[in-house]
Amino acid sequence: VSARRIVNVPKRGIGDVTLAKLAGYATASGRTLVECFASGEDAEVGKKAVQSLGELSELLSDLVKMDENGASPASLVTEVLERTGYRDAIKALGGQEAQSRLENIAELVSVASRFAELQDMLSSVALVSDADDLYGIEGKVSLMTIHIAKGLEFEAVFMV
Structure with missing residues (x-):
């Protein structure tokens, strides 16, 4: 903070x-x-x-x-x-x-x-905050760990 x-x-x-x-x-x-x-x-x-x-x-x-x-x-x-x-x-x-x-x-x-x-707790909150920042971004690819992506909904997901 x-x-x-x-x-x-x-x-x-x-x-x-x-x-x-x-x-x-x-x-x-x-x-x-x-x-x-x-x-x-x-x-x-x-x-x-x-x-x-x-x-x-x-x-x-x-x-x-x-x-x-x-x-x-x-x-x-x-x-x-x-x-x-x-x-x-x-x-x-x-x-x-x-x-x-x-x-x-x-x-x-x-x-x-x-x-x-x-x-x-702080690590968990940071992950949730990072995931919250992903919404509302259009026309871009979001690169994230599986842990952050868990529970999020996307039209397409590519795992590398």
């Missing part, structure tokens, strides 16, 4: 200017954006952003430790939902779109519970 996509979801008070400063600091220091979350003060961002980035850095670090200690993917997803307040933020939006998002979150937890290891 891209650090830029999660840095302010749910809202943490980190805007485009703060993100640009942080990205500039990351480039100048030869580190990744995620590695710089814990050093927001050095990137000269505001106090609220420093606190928010520090909390996000701590969460990511804790998740890595949990995974290394054998935590299930479902417990990792639940930890993210609880510590970030993401589910509550979606509930607060209200309406049909919020309900749809809450159903997606419930499905994510359900899917995560089917896997014992995070790496297995």
Whole structure:
């Protein structure tokens, strides 16, 4: 997952200017954006952003430790939902779109519970995402592994 996509979801008070400063600091220091979350003060961002980035850095670090200690993917997803307040933020939006998002979150937890290891879950999700990208492409040949093609429907299939 891209650090830029999660840095302010749910809202943490980190805007485009703060993100640009942080990205500039990351480039100048030869580190990744995620590695710089814990050093927001050095990137000269505001106090609220420093606190928010520090909390996000701590969460990511804790998740890595949990995974290394054998935590299930479902417990990792639940930890993210609880510590970030993401589910509550979606509930607060209200309406049909919020309900749809809450159903997606419930499905994510359900899917995560089917896997014992995070790496297995991520590999499976990547394969499904790759397969989803194949639909809607006309006039082109799709080259894929049998594993990705499983369950998909095509007018013609050639195996090499």
